Amino acid sequence: FNKTILQAFCLLLICISFAAQASEKIIILTTITDLADITQSITGDLAEVSSLCDGREDPHSLTVRPSFVVKARDAQVWIRVGMELEVGWEPPILRDSRNRRIQVGAPGHIDVSEKIIPLDVPQGEVTRDQGDVHAYGNPHYWLDPLNGRLAARYIAARLEALYPEHAEEFRSNLAKFLLSLDQRMFGEALVTRMGGARLWKLLLQGTFERELEQSGTADLCGGWYAVLRPYAGRPVATYHRSWIYLLQRFQLGLAGELEPKPGIPPSPRHLHKLSKTFKEQAVQIILQEPFYSSKAAELLAGRLPGCKILVCPNSTGGGEGADSYFDMLDHVINRLAMAFRDIDSNHE
Secondary structure, eight states: OHHHHHHHHHHHHHHHHHHHHHHSOEEEEESSHHHHHHHHHHHGGGEEEEESSOSSSOGGGOOOOHHHHHHHHHOSEEEEOOTTTTTTTHHHHHHHHTOGGGSTTSTTEEEGGGGOOOSOOOOSOOOGGGOSOOTTOOOOGGGSHHHHHHHHHHHHHHHHHHOGGGHHHHHHHHHHHHHHHHHHHHOHHHHHHHOHHHHHHHHHHTOHHHHHHHHTOGGGOOHHHHHHGGGTTOEEEESSTTOHHHHHHTTOEEEEESSSBTTBOOOHHHHHHHHHHHHHTTOOEEEEOTTSOSHHHHHHHTTSTTOEEEEOOSSTTSSTTOSSHHHHHHHHHHHHHHHHHHHHHHHO
16 A cells, blocks of 8 residues: 555656656747847747847957856757857856856757858958958848847747647747848738748849839738838948848948957047948938947037937937837838938938
8 A cells, every 4th residue: 555655656756757747848048139139039838938048238348247157057949149249248158157058059049140141251360460350251140120020930949859749839939030030121011912932022123123013013012021122232231241131121221340350349530431422322320239339420420411310229228219120120221211201302
């Protein structure tokens, strides 16, 4: 009798243990808030997702805090931007965490840049004389909605490989995320008619406008694409070369950066030279992040007739109206469109 009770008790403990493990959330740590928001959309309630950057900081130069090491020690999955964005602070966090699951090369270490086609890959040897140049290309790729799409698909695939028991939920959540992104990019009506994947393919092939005209669906086009389409080709200057992915996706021109080299603040002499160049290009918008001083932009804008300075968050949580990845893109895209409209109305 006692033996039977003991066996039943042991069986109960095993069942409780398995139930506890099943109910435990996957602990995921990302380097930036945008990847955290995308990842949370995929995992839903299955994971506890947090970010080291809070969206208000320059991700190039994050100050390492002891709490980061504690978080990394507990993490089961680490998701980074890559392309050397985190090179100044990621290594000591991973090293001091002593967490084998998330070290570079481990299954729990996900580098999203592996699925991104980079811009601004330097040719030849990279030296410190060039400023903070990234050898593998410009790492600010999340500002292109297409790359947000690619990031979501890659994260979902890697999580599915790590946790196959949750594959069905990951896939379902991914489908919802992609549909929402596609509708925000092209408008719900056009996505319903033609499908998001097909629209992205047409855009990448350069046949998007022609196909819409030929199929009689041009009037259905909405979303971010329609918001910025009237301003294609218009020049925008930026403080740091962090907006190139967004500007290129929406066919806006990058007139140049206020920084003479990446990470190097502009001098008054450099700004004087830029004012001549930007006047020739008819630059009337300077776009920059909140964590950079706006003094240089203000000085330069004073020399450019009708020039507007847009201080916009480039990450989720980076400012008002940027509570999610989609909200952040909404905010930046609508601010740009409003600025162009104001400029044009003043010229009428």
